[in-house]
Amino acid sequence: MLRVFKLLSNKRLFILLITLVLFIVVMGFSLGTRKALSWPENFLRDTTGFLQNVIYKPAGYVAGLFEDIGNLRNLAEENEQLKITVAQYTREQAQYNFIQSENERLQKLNNFTVEQREKYKYEYHIAQVVSLTTEPSNSTLVIDLGAREGVKPNMSVISVEGLVGVISQVSNFTSTVKLMTMMDINDPNSQPAIAATALTKENQTFGMIERYDPTTKMLSMNKIAPTDPIAEEDVIVSSGIGGLYPRGLQIGTVESVEVGEFGLTRTAMIKPAAEFQDWKELIVVFTSEDIK
Structure with missing residues (x-):
């Protein structure tokens, strides 16, 4: 019996020694410089790679999905901010265009008044248009200058383009302007006729502008x-x-010249320089007599 136990003990010792030797050999192969892996290493590596591919690829897809969702959210926020920026730019551009337009218009008025003042020694007072009436029998408008500023009836009112009308009524703070579209020699309530001439022909040309034709939108210069x-x-x-009308106020341009009434005179059809539009500002002309 003792002999059997001794034999088994020797066998276990033998197996342990064999295992230790194999372990050392494997370690030697693993630590040594080799050009190729052993088949157990290849098997282990391939198995590990397959498991990583099976596990990590879906995980990568899921992680990418969440990352894409986050990117979409960021993109939506950036688009929203871009829309706000564009809207703000559009509003600021509109404001800039409005201010630029106002500056150009006021500069044009200023240049006009300076030029005319040097030419005829008149004073030009810029007035804001308060209201406009375009009824056929009452073409008038109201400006924000009145008796307090020295405005008087029959003063001429012009735009940058040309003569618009005359002051018909004056209160302390406002005045009513009767437009040239009301001109009709046969109507006692119309604007008075205008003694007119042509530039560069002041000593040769003369006529009376007596009527405005609303159909043709022309003024008639008669006599x-x-x-x-x-x-x-x-x-x-x-x-x-x-x-009544100061010298040198531009009225319009000759479109045609025709034989006048009874064939003794001629009539010129004048296209008004002022287009009778929706004015914002007009100019009241003060002559030297008005300034006194």
Whole structure:
């Protein structure tokens, strides 16, 4: 019996020694410089790679999905911010365009008044248009200058383009302007006729602007002498004769010249320089007599 136990003990010792030797050999192969892996290492590596591929690829897809969702959220926020920026830019651009337009318009008014003041020594007071009436029998507008600023009836009112009308009524703070579209020599309530001449022909051309035709939108310049050199495209201005309208106010341009009433005179059709639009500002002309 003792002999059997001894034999078994020797066998276990033998197996342990064999296992230890194999372990050392494997370690030697593992730690040594080799050009290729052993088949157990290959098997282990391939198995590990397969398991990693099976486990990590779906996990990578899920992680990528959440990352894409996060990117979409960021993109949506950036788009929203971009829309706000564009809207703000559009609003600021509109404000800039409005301010630029206002500056250009006021500069144009200022340049006009300076030029005319140097030319005829008149004073030009800029007025804001308060209201406008375009009824056929009452074409008038109201401006925000009145008796307090020295405005008087029959003062001429112009735009940058040309003559608009005359002051018909004055209160302390406002004045009513009767437009040239009301002009009709046969109507006692119309704007008075205008003694007119042509630029560069002041000593040769003369006529009376007496009527505005709403159908053709033309002014009629009558009582022109047959020998008068007036011609198409002449610029017509007030002559200053009669004292009501100051000299040199631009009225319009000659469109045509026709034989007048009874064939003794001629009539010129004048296209108004002022287009009778929705004005924002107009100019009241103060002559030297008005300034006193």
